[in-house]
Amino acid sequence: MHVIKHAFVRCCLSTADIYNVLREAYCNIIFHESDNYFNIDEPCLAMHLYGNSQAIPKYVFESGAGDDIDALLETIKKTNGLSHTSEDCGAPGYRPVLYVEHRNLNSENELKRYFGARAVLGDQKQRQRQFHRNTWMTTPKDTWPRFSRPGISMSLLESKDGLQFFVFEHSRDYQQVQFKFFDAVESMDPNNIVVLLQLNPYHVDSLLQLSDVCRIQEDQETARDLIERALYSFECAFHPVFSLTSGTSRLDYRRPENRAFYLAVYKHMMFLEKRGCPRTALEYCKLILSLDPDNDPLCMLLLIDFLCLRCREYASLIRLYEEWKVHRNLSQLPNFAFSVALACYHLSQQEETTSDESQRMKVKSDIMLQEALIMFPGVLMPLLDLCTVQPDAAVSSHAFFGPKSQLEGLYVGRCHSLWKEAGVMLWMEGNVREVLKRVDSQDPLVDDCQNKRKQRYQSAPRSIHRHVLLSEIKEATSTLPLEVTTQPVMSYDPLPPLDSIMSYTRPERQNARASNESTLSLLFRSLLPNFNLQRPEDDLEVARAGRELNQEVNRLMVAMRDMLANIQFQEPQREDNPDRDEEEWD
Numbered sequence: 188m189h190v191i192k193h194a195f196v197r198c199c200l201s202t203a204d205i206y207n208v209l210r211e212a213y214c215n216i217i218f219h220e221s222d223n224y225f226n227i228d229e230p231c232l233a234m235h236l237y238g239n240s241q242a243i244p245k246y247v248f249e250s251g252a253g254d255d256i257d258a259l260l261e262t263i264k265k266t267n268g269l270s271h272t273s274e275d276c277g278a279p280g281y282r283p284v285l286y287v288e289h290r291n292l293n294s295e296n297e298l299k300r301y302f303g304a305r306a307v308l309g310d311q312k313q314r315q316r317q318f319h320r321n322t323w324m325t326t327p328k329d330t331w332p333r334f335s336r337p338g339i340s341m342s343l344l345e346s347k348d349g350l351q352f353f354v355f356e357h358s359r360d361y362q363q364v365q366f367k368f369f370d371a372v373e374s375m376d377p378n379n380i381v382v383l384l385q386l387n388p389y390h391v392d393s394l395l396q397l398s399d400v401c402r403i404q405e406d407q408e409t410a411r412d413l414i415e416r417a418l419y420s421f422e423c424a425f426h427p428v429f430s431l432t433s434g435t436s437r438l439d440y441r442r443p444e445n446r447a448f449y450l451a452v453y454k455h456m457m458f459l460e461k462r463g464c465p466r467t468a469l470e471y472c473k474l475i476l477s478l479d480p481d482n483d484p485l486c487m488l489l490l491i492d493f494l495c496l497r498c499r500e501y502a503s504l505i506r507l508y509e510e511w512k513v514h515r516n517l518s519q520l521p522n523f524a525f526s527v528a529l530a531c532y533h534l535s536q537q538e539e540t541t542s543d544e545s546q547r548m549k550v551k552s553d554i555m556l557q558e559a560l561i562m563f564p565g566v567l568m569p570l571l572d573l574c575t576v577q578p579d580a581a582v583s584s585h586a587f588f589g590p591k592s593q594l595e596g597l598y599v600g601r602c603h604s605l606w607k608e609a610g611v612m613l614w615m616e617g618n619v620r621e622v623l624k625r626v627d628s629q630d631p632l633v634d635d636c637q638n639k640r641k642q643r644y645q646s647a648p649r650s651i652h653r654h655v656l657l658s659e660i661k662e663a664t665s666t667l668p669l670e671v672t673t674q675p676v677m678s679y680d681p682l683p684p685l686d687s688i689m690s691y692t693r694p695e696r697q698n699a700r701a702s703n704e705s706t707l708s709l710l711f712r713s714l715l716p717n718f719n720l721q722r723p724e725d726d727l728e729v730a731r732a733g734r735e736l737n738q739e740v741n742r743l744m745v746a747m748r749d750m751l752a753n754i755q756f757q758e759p760q761r762e763d764n765p766d767r768d769e770e771e772w773d
Contacts, residue, residue: 285476292474334419343429366693372677380396389416394417469495472491484684489520489522493601501531505527521592524562531551561632578619
């Protein structure tokens with residue numbers, strides 16, 4: 188390995204950028220050289236690489252770690268006697284609860300743990316790529332178009348209270364492409380988006396929209412590839428100070444340019460979970476939540492418990508609940524009420540848990556599950572139904588376990604598979620019987636929870652409706668209010684905030700009206716005989732007709748999905764007639 192032999196200028200890059208440089212060429216990091224050490228100017232990088240010390244021994248770089256950056260980092264940690272789980276700088280109690288690790292953003296690392304490096308990588312190292320920039324969120328592919336900056340950049344708006352607020356910006360050329368994209372969406376023809384992508388292969392909103400089209404057509408591989416290409420476009424535009432892992436970088440969801448990044452990361456996370464990489468998906472979930480933890484515009488708190496349970500990060504889920512339950516009222520969310528109880532139960536069953544600790548966690552899990560069933564009684568019956576468990580007569584006939592709410596339906600639809608284990612069901616059965624005893628004995632907690640349900644959960648905020656739409660869980664989407672289901676929902680920007688901050692607006696197309704009528708205009712003319720493009724007072728009529736048309740298209744798409752999902756093909760009945768002419772079927 189090439190050994191750093193020169194002193195360089197002081198480093199001003201972020202940890203993420205220095206890691207990128209490390210991955211490409213170790214000699215490009217800014218160190219000050221002494222006799223036996225390289226002194227790192229950036230304390231944050233020093234903490235990641237070498238505990239709290241800013242001096243790394245030279246022999247670490249000369250120890251033959253090869254070209255594998257993970258092996259190099261492991262060597263650095265071993266020489267200092269520290270690891271990410273050490274008491275000084277890596278124990279779970281000392282890291283922020285939303286701490287994101289770069290290595291966990293790469294799904295290949297998770298797949299290697301499952302199947303081995305050889306099965307995952309194959310001959311990847313022998314392939315030559317046209318992409319020379321290494322990124323954390325995606326790996327560029329040979330099949331992608333050659334990358335040229337599409338016109339997206341990132342700026343630092345302000346730094347306040349240790350937080351950095353960023354915004355993505357569109358160049359003038361990119362704005363023109365964005366206007367063409369809006370035209371393509373209004374045409375309701377995906378082929379127009381394909382043509383736009385052929386000319387602008389890294390236009391983000393086109394990639395997001397076409398990905399959903401491919402996913403609906405069950406082309407999952409292409410849909411995932413388009414999302415990864417959008418993420419690569421964003422990551423190449425990151426500001427040098429923007430960090431995926433620090434937890435101090437913020438993006439305002441009210442800005443449309445930022446919303447595309449949120450949605451790209453969310454869709455990438457969901458593809459990872461379906462691909463069987465829940466640990467990597469959890470890391471992206473924490474990343475989205477860290478971008479705006481106070482407002483949580485995509486309601487990742489309704490999802491993070493599911494991912495923690497899927498990848499068996501039980502302690503992390505319990506810690507998040509303990510630290511956030513007061514200021515975020517997590518106990519009032521059915522997903523946390525049930526999932527934290529389930530996490531405590533699983534911890535009590537682990538072999539490495541001591542007997543005393545196991546007993547303590549078991550008692551805690553019983554208490555929390557009973558409180559969850561009393562607070563959210565609508566969860567039990569749909570959960571048992573999806574788990575194909577037939578409750579006994581005492582439970583099914585009891586009036587206490589009534590209909591489910593929207594949040595309860597969302598939790599049941601998403602997490603029912605986590606409750607199918609035989610041991611979990613036996614644990615659930617015992618606590619359900621205890622709850623019925625408390626209900627029949629008129630436990631004060633029952634009335635208290637009933638009063639809370641009457642006062643709360645009357646109307647969900649817009650962010651929850653947005654999360655339900657993105658989740659596509661039918662148990663929750665069926666409970667959406669009319670003001671949501673009757674308005675057009677664009678997959679590239681579902682339910683935008685009502686207080687959006689627009690940096691530029693789409694210009695009106697006055698000349699195009701008079702000279703050339705679009706297909707949509709002709710459709711309006713056929714629907715509305717009195718429609719006249721030359722009369723400005725008809726603008727409201729056109730807008731109303733467009734909204735009605737979008738609503739009808741949305742209803743038609745939902746009906747088509749339901750019809751296709753319920754189609755059952757039956758073999759035609761054929762009579763065994765030896766005298767039948769075989770050629771009559773030709």
